[in-house]
Amino acid sequence: MNRDIILVDPLPRTLDLIMEPSVRARLEALGEVIVSEDRAMPAEEVERYLPDTVLIFGQTDMPRERLDRAPRLKAIINVESNFLANIDYQACVERGIWVITPASAFASPVAEAALAMALDLARGITAADRDFRLGVERYGLEGNAETFRFAGAPVGIIGFGDLGHAFRELIRPFKNRVRVFDPWLPKEIIEGQDCEPATLEEVLRESQVVLVFASVTSENEGFIGKREFAMMKPGAAFLLMSRAAVVDFPAMIEAAQSGHIKVATDVFPEEPVAADDPVRQASGILLSAHRTGGTRDAFYALGSMAVADAELIMKGLPPRLCRRADPATASRLRSKPVTVS
Amino acid sequence: MNRDIILVDPLPRTLDLIMEPSVRARLEALGEVIVSEDRAMPAEEVERYLPDTVLIFGQTDMPRERLDRAPRLKAIINVESNFLANIDYQACVERGIWVITPASAFASPVAEAALAMALDLARGITAADRDFRLGVERYGLEGNAETFRFAGAPVGIIGFGDLGHAFRELIRPFKNRVRVFDPWLPKEIIEGQDCEPATLEEVLRESQVVLVFASVTSENEGFIGKREFAMMKPGAAFLLMSRAAVVDFPAMIEAAQSGHIKVATDVFPEEPVAADDPVRQASGILLSAHRTGGTRDAFYALGSMAVADAELIMKGLPPRLCRRADPATASRLRSKPVTVS
Amino acid sequence: MNRDIILVDPLPRTLDLIMEPSVRARLEALGEVIVSEDRAMPAEEVERYLPDTVLIFGQTDMPRERLDRAPRLKAIINVESNFLANIDYQACVERGIWVITPASAFASPVAEAALAMALDLARGITAADRDFRLGVERYGLEGNAETFRFAGAPVGIIGFGDLGHAFRELIRPFKNRVRVFDPWLPKEIIEGQDCEPATLEEVLRESQVVLVFASVTSENEGFIGKREFAMMKPGAAFLLMSRAAVVDFPAMIEAAQSGHIKVATDVFPEEPVAADDPVRQASGILLSAHRTGGTRDAFYALGSMAVADAELIMKGLPPRLCRRADPATASRLRSKPVTVS
Amino acid sequence: MNRDIILVDPLPRTLDLIMEPSVRARLEALGEVIVSEDRAMPAEEVERYLPDTVLIFGQTDMPRERLDRAPRLKAIINVESNFLANIDYQACVERGIWVITPASAFASPVAEAALAMALDLARGITAADRDFRLGVERYGLEGNAETFRFAGAPVGIIGFGDLGHAFRELIRPFKNRVRVFDPWLPKEIIEGQDCEPATLEEVLRESQVVLVFASVTSENEGFIGKREFAMMKPGAAFLLMSRAAVVDFPAMIEAAQSGHIKVATDVFPEEPVAADDPVRQASGILLSAHRTGGTRDAFYALGSMAVADAELIMKGLPPRLCRRADPATASRLRSKPVTVS
Structure with missing residues (x-):
């Protein structure tokens, strides 16, 4: 029987930063959670789990080749809040993989x-x-x-x-x-x-x-x-x-x-x-030192929005709280990755 | 024929502080305006006009004896915004003289x-x-x-x-x-x-x-x-x-x-x-140096509220914008007079 | 020692119509309640109680002579919701007697x-x-x-x-x-x-x-x-x-x-x-048969507003919920008494 | 040079029903408009224009084979307001073709x-x-x-x-x-x-x-x-x-x-x-005879929302006013086609 793997690769965030214990419990109810917090998840680890991965929380590189090796993947949920160029958005769209971010937190x-x-x-x-x-x-x-x-x-x-x-x-x-x-x-x-x-x-x-x-x-x-x-x-x-x-x-x-x-x-x-x-x-x-958004409650909202939408997606419903990456728009954005949490 | 006298005795305010030209024009349409701005209106001046005074804008002392000499007085409009002890509030109530203030400005x-x-x-x-x-x-x-x-x-x-x-x-x-x-x-x-x-x-x-x-x-x-x-x-x-x-x-x-x-x-x-x-x-x-209320617009609102209610009172209608002095309440208040505008 | 009498003369209302039990209990805590509901309170009854009356709830005739005989009267609270011509409003003002109505209910x-x-x-x-x-x-x-x-x-x-x-x-x-x-x-x-x-x-x-x-x-x-x-x-x-x-x-x-x-x-x-x-x-x-205002909750609100303001008045504070009769305005109003509740 | 064809196949709506003249002018500014209002657009007409069609307003059947013959198609805008089963939603997603409806009008x-x-x-x-x-x-x-x-x-x-x-x-x-x-x-x-x-x-x-x-x-x-x-x-x-x-x-x-x-x-x-x-x-x-939604303004809003989103899509931006068909959700819906406008 298949395992449902959830890759959590949230750098520069950590799970504790974005999820209160009750929200983390909801996450764990959705599948087997594999976490890499101190560094980006190593390629070999990503590759090992891809065949059974249903959800990715984080900023993992996902070119077309990797998507090809993740046939059960339903969603990539960016928790950094900016869409980066390391995902093949078009390939995701073709495969019906949601690429979303709870940036509005x-x-x-x-x-x-x-x-x-x-x-x-x-x-x-x-x-x-x-x-x-x-x-x-x-x-x-x-x-x-x-x-x-x-x-x-x-x-x-x-x-x-x-x-x-x-x-x-x-x-x-x-x-x-x-x-x-x-x-x-x-x-x-x-x-x-x-x-x-x-x-x-x-x-x-x-x-x-x-x-x-x-x-x-x-x-x-x-x-x-x-x-x-x-x-x-x-x-x-x-x-x-x-x-x-x-x-x-x-x-x-x-x-x-x-x-x-x-x-x-x-x-x-x-x-x-x-x-x-x-x-x-x-x-x-x-x-103000880039501090207006990064409040304690905002990071927790990031996590709870991500998990709430993951729950919908696992039920076959569309996400409702996160923003979707539209390939056309994503390619126009020029955000630098966040380096401080 | 009677003149309608309006005494303006606004210290520590001045007319220019509280009335834009258009509002002052409305004031002047209500009667003959007698102003004392650089000092409290001298007693002899007050006394001279009392018989024909219909409105007082300011903080003039108005004990019962003066009220007795002002048979046509309809309203005393405090423009300092605190009711003081220099008015016989009960006597005003008995005579149907409004004592009001546009403090909510x-x-x-x-x-x-x-x-x-x-x-x-x-x-x-x-x-x-x-x-x-x-x-x-x-x-x-x-x-x-x-x-x-x-x-x-x-x-x-x-x-x-x-x-x-x-x-x-x-x-x-x-x-x-x-x-x-x-x-x-x-x-x-x-x-x-x-x-x-x-x-x-x-x-x-x-x-x-x-x-x-x-x-x-x-x-x-x-x-x-x-x-x-x-x-x-x-x-x-x-x-x-x-x-x-x-x-x-x-x-x-x-x-x-x-x-x-x-x-x-x-x-x-x-x-x-x-x-x-x-x-x-x-x-x-x-x-903050006692500066949250004293904005340019607030002083003008003070004046326009005072004049708008004076217009109603001169038509025999009750005031609608200013607060009335209730004798019981006024006697419990302990405000010090304002010394800076 | 003085008794505090409260005359309740609410025709065409009744006490049960306008007060829930808890509100009636608040009323009774303010004094001794004398009620005439099936007919307007007879003159002899009114006269008997006037010397000790502190509050009147209702539409009792109160000309100057009666006011003279009610030295402790603090308020007349009209519960029919229209001010009628059977009160000497000016005399009330002179004596500091509130004349109010919870019409906004x-x-x-x-x-x-x-x-x-x-x-x-x-x-x-x-x-x-x-x-x-x-x-x-x-x-x-x-x-x-x-x-x-x-x-x-x-x-x-x-x-x-x-x-x-x-x-x-x-x-x-x-x-x-x-x-x-x-x-x-x-x-x-x-x-x-x-x-x-x-x-x-x-x-x-x-x-x-x-x-x-x-x-x-x-x-x-x-x-x-x-x-x-x-x-x-x-x-x-x-x-x-x-x-x-x-x-x-x-x-x-x-x-x-x-x-x-x-x-x-x-x-x-x-x-x-x-x-x-x-x-x-x-x-x-x-x-619509004159039925938009007369809802169950509105009549109760009439009573609770009346009692809440009576409580303030008995503490020497001004009423806050009811509307005051301004003599000038009251004399211009032409309402017919309400004949159906 | 390519023509930009816009197929308008709005049955049971008509263009006049849903577009005020100013909105229709905006539509016409987006391309060459081909309209079939009295009947569903005949297959041969659809086929003839498919190679140059950039937008479809209406409920035209669009199975995968037709999508294959419409390489320039950017959006299908349903103006009946319910998604029907006559479109291959998955194929649209793969090709980056928006399928949307201004139902919220x-x-x-x-x-x-x-x-x-x-x-x-x-x-x-x-x-x-x-x-x-x-x-x-x-x-x-x-x-x-x-x-x-x-x-x-x-x-x-x-x-x-x-x-x-x-x-x-x-x-x-x-x-x-x-x-x-x-x-x-x-x-x-x-x-x-x-x-x-x-x-x-x-x-x-x-x-x-x-x-x-x-x-x-x-x-x-x-x-x-x-x-x-x-x-x-x-x-x-x-x-x-x-x-x-x-x-x-x-x-x-x-x-x-x-x-x-x-x-x-x-x-x-x-x-x-x-x-x-x-x-x-x-x-x-x-x-009420199914008449709460079908007001004059609502039909015009339907048209103006459709055109506004078409304008965005033609600029390479995502639609903002219409709702997107999510293949998973669309398949669960059971609306009957509307037969009266």
């Missing part, structure tokens, strides 16, 4: 932090605390000289995937007019969330708060640069929440330091940031 | 800032920026070691007036369980906002985030002290948004410095805070 | 029924059931020839008190543009609920669904008549939810029968409606 | 009508109108003897796809506790909409209002029968909004006629219903 914590940072820039929270500690605080109306109300301010969203959607839900009580630039989406999706489709230029020119949630693709690297920052309203806020490569980073720092706009960023061109990187002392920027 | 900006500061404590926004500038930032999950998600965290609200209500609306998308302690309110009001009536102790013991929006009364001065802070969960957040006198301030600082809880405060026992006050260097506290 | 069931009836007219629910029973039903698109989608349809509200507010909350998911005509309200109240202040004519001309929630006053009797119905869009829906006297009733029936608009009404000029009243056979009208 | 009107009908049963709208016309109307509380408030009533949803989701959004202001039975979904999806996963029995036993939105599959035909209706609370409401085959229809009618529950149905085992079908005279049932 990070949407809720990132959106929450994006609102925290947007409110911070609008109302001057971190700046006021710093002034207070320096003994130069200002009270009442004077203390609001450089602030604006987030409520009612025009908001612009660049990239309207899971993150953008989650953020949009969080700001509903503030009743902002929200413009969205996302060239991959039909207007129906944007309007369905009570937002307005807009060009990049409209978003930049008209918004008091601009948030970038866009992934990097082969087409949008550095697409927000000096010219684009110059379009923004003086005193407006710009928040970079997704990937550093979508902006011209030095131009962004310059726009903040000059006082033209206020900036917050969770991502940097190189991470960790060098000890002597001048960004550390830049004025007008709120700094 | 500050609810929206304070609630917004309260959410900004609550998210800051939860997600470590200001702390992470400070660490980054000091070169000790931590990335990813490590950078979240001392944080918690605001979404879903149990929230406790102490004092559920305009501020509490406004805050409750803002956090709806976060789906928190919200407990409210407010001994002046029937449970129907609290439950009507999808919150749970609770004792002070329940609020302190069960909440991950506690917000104080309560006014000072003769009964609640310093009612949150060492014993109460000790009840809070380790790592929970405490935000003081209303009046310093409702807490034992040194005990609050101690609770923060010890690392037991995280604290944010917008108010201080003495303002401005002394240059050498140790609170400036305290750890675990987010500092 | 009916807002929630009326708003719910208003939505039911608005959706019925829009989607043709009752009409389609009738056609089916007559064997002339039409399927699919044909069956929708005379319908419209409520979602997104422009809505007009006439009278924006408790009922209007409750209705506005219920329709939020339908994302309608909502215009409001209410000459007693400042625009800030209307805009604060994401509605647009409008003239009566704008509401009638621009809306696909018009709802009347306005009370009758000395100024608005029959203010919606033939000319106003003619302004409405062909096929639009008109719902009369408050008082028959605000419309020209025959003109409304004519507008429905002619096919110009669709009508629903919960109220009639004379109730009960005569057996041979032609409205019973009128086409284009959805009929 | 009907979710919004069906959900709106479901709420209309649920409110009707709860508040007795149609029944009260009928009583009024018969001269037996009852006023006030008496008129509510057999009604219940929808607000706050426990609601049960059976089948939580597009329809169930749309309905759930509409009832948010009513603050119901909502239980969901859907064996195809992980609990995360259900809980994410603030509902509770439940068994079928729990849904039936605990709900005051039960709505069936489930599609027919090979596994659930007639799964709600006599035993299940008996589980329901006396006086509860049951609404059948999706397909007649999921219930034992005679048992449903019997449950209504006996007075045990109230029923509303939009679907029938045979449509049109026979002239002498006794359901026409059944008591306790609200009847």
Whole structure:
């Protein structure tokens, strides 16, 4: 009789990072779990189990030849959250093998932090605390000289995937007019969330708060640069929440330091940031060390979403929580593998 | 024929502070406006106009004798936002003179800032920026070691007036369980906002985030002290948004410095805070110089609400936007006059 | 020692109608309860208790002379839900006696029924059931020839008190543009609920669904008549939810029968409606026998709101759930006493 | 040079039914449109165009052999809204051909009508109108003897796809506790909409209002029968909004006629219903002639969603608005083709 093998090859994650004990128990109920956590699963181990493998949790290389040797494979579940080039997506599609990722597990914590940072820039929270500690605080109306109300301010969203959607839900009580630039989406999706489709230029020119949630693709690297920052309203806020490569980073720092706009960023061109990187002392920027998504609950959600969809797939049903790799889209994405968990 | 006199005696406010030109024009359409902005209106000036005065905008002393000399007076509209003891409230009630204040103009900006500061404590926004500038930032999950998600965290609200209500609306998308302690309110009001009536102790013991929006009364001065802070969960957040006198301030600082809880405060026992006050260097506290309410838009809202209600009153209708002074309640309030605008 | 007497004189209500046992127990904890349910409390009984009466629940006549003989009276709580002319409101104000009513208890069931009836007219629910029973039903698109989608349809509200507010909350998911005509309200109240202040004519001309929630006053009797119905869009829906006297009733029936608009009404000029009243056979009208507000839960809410506010008043606090009679407003209202419960 | 052919074979729809002129213009911008509306496109016509066909709008038979002859085909867009067995889904997947349907265009009107009908049963709208016309109307509380408030009533949803989701959004202001039975979904999806996963029995036993939105599959035909209706609370409401085959229809009618529950149905085992079908005279049932989804706007939405996704697909992007056929799921569905539009 066949064994149902589940390969777990989650580097840079570990099983304990992404699964609470109850979720791990659900995983183990689906088959025999073979784990390689301290290093990528060695080729010989992968090969040994392929004939009986039904599920792969992780980022194992899966070229067509390996798929040929895994006739019972039903799904590859990427738990790093970015689709990489080490899988033959077309071959998976042909064989009816799901390739999915629970990447949206990070949407809720990132959106929450994006609102925290947007409110911070609008109302001057971190700046006021710093002034207070320096003994130069200002009270009442004077203390609001450089602030604006987030409520009612025009908001612009660049990239309207899971993150953008989650953020949009969080700001509903503030009743902002929200413009969205996302060239991959039909207007129906944007309007369905009570937002307005807009060009990049409209978003930049008209918004008091601009948030970038866009992934990097082969087409949008550095697409927000000096010219684009110059379009923004003086005193407006710009928040970079997704990937550093979508902006011209030095131009962004310059726009903040000059006082033209206020900036917050969770991502940097190189991470960790060098000890002597001048960004550390830049004025007008709120700094966050790529930490808005990586909360304890988000990693557990990654694991529970992965297992819940694996349960559906093993019952012959389609996955419902994870995002599917569409071959066409996957090939346009340019994410670097995550190196810190 | 009678003139309709409107006395404007708004110290510490000024007309320009609280009224945009279009609103001022609406005010002037209601009668002949007599203004004293640089000082409280002198007694002889008040007396001269009393017989024809229909409206007072400001904090003019109005004992019974003056009310006797103002037979046409319809309303006293306090624009400082706290009812003071210089009015004979009972005599106003008997004469059908409205005594009202547009204090709720500050609810929206304070609630917004309260959410900004609550998210800051939860997600470590200001702390992470400070660490980054000091070169000790931590990335990813490590950078979240001392944080918690605001979404879903149990929230406790102490004092559920305009501020509490406004805050409750803002956090709806976060789906928190919200407990409210407010001994002046029937449970129907609290439950009507999808919150749970609770004792002070329940609020302190069960909440991950506690917000104080309560006014000072003769009964609640310093009612949150060492014993109460000790009840809070380790790592929970405490935000003081209303009046310093409702807490034992040194005990609050101690609770923060010890690392037991995280604290944010917008108010201080003495303002401005002394240059050498140790609170400036305290750890675990987010500092704000009594600036969460005093935004540009809030002062304008104060004025427009006051004028809109004056328009209704001049038509013989009840005011709809301002809060009325109830003699019983007014006598329990212990606010100090505002000395900075 | 003084007894605290509570007079309960609730005709046409009864105590059992409006108070569940637990609420009645709370009432009894406030004082000694004297009840007259089968008839209005006889004058001699009222007079006997006046010196010790602290609260009145009901519609007892209270002219100034009686108030003079009730020195301890704190509140008169109207449980019929309309303020009548049998109280000296000014004298109550002068003495600090609250005159209040829990009328808003009916807002929630009326708003719910208003939505039911608005959706019925829009989607043709009752009409389609009738056609089916007559064997002339039409399927699919044909069956929708005379319908419209409520979602997104422009809505007009006439009278924006408790009922209007409750209705506005219920329709939020339908994302309608909502215009409001209410000459007693400042625009800030209307805009604060994401509605647009409008003239009566704008509401009638621009809306696909018009709802009347306005009370009758000395100024608005029959203010919606033939000319106003003619302004409405062909096929639009008109719902009369408050008082028959605000419309020209025959003109409304004519507008429905002619096919110009669709009508629903919960109220009639004379109730009960005569057996041979032609409205019973009128086409284009959805009929409801003044039953949208009088649900079991609404009567209990009436009682619990009344008692909850009585509890606050006995503690020296202002009421929070009931509406206060403003002398000026009360004198403009023209409600007839309710004759059926 | 190649022509881009778009086959439009929409029976039982027509292009005019589903596309406004502006949408049709967008369609024509995508290629050369070949239409067969009065009959299914003849085989010879299909064959002639296959080599240059890039898109098919409609229900054309597409076995593997035809797919082999359509090397440039990118998508088959079903505009009837049910996936049928006349396509080789596996072959489409292998070739990267999208097979999609804009079926969710009907979710919004069906959900709106479901709420209309649920409110009707709860508040007795149609029944009260009928009583009024018969001269037996009852006023006030008496008129509510057999009604219940929808607000706050426990609601049960059976089948939580597009329809169930749309309905759930509409009832948010009513603050119901909502239980969901859907064996195809992980609990995360259900809980994410603030509902509770439940068994079928729990849904039936605990709900005051039960709505069936489930599609027919090979596994659930007639799964709600006599035993299940008996589980329901006396006086509860049951609404059948999706397909007649999921219930034992005679048992449903019997449950209504006996007075045990109230029923509303939009679907029938045979449509049109026979002239002498006794359901026409059944008591306790609200009847709707399969007309809740087929509104004018829904058909246009069907067309605009189809074209919007076609535009994305022609740009090499994945569709975003239509639902994809998953071969496994498609094979379980048992819908009959629609015969009336």
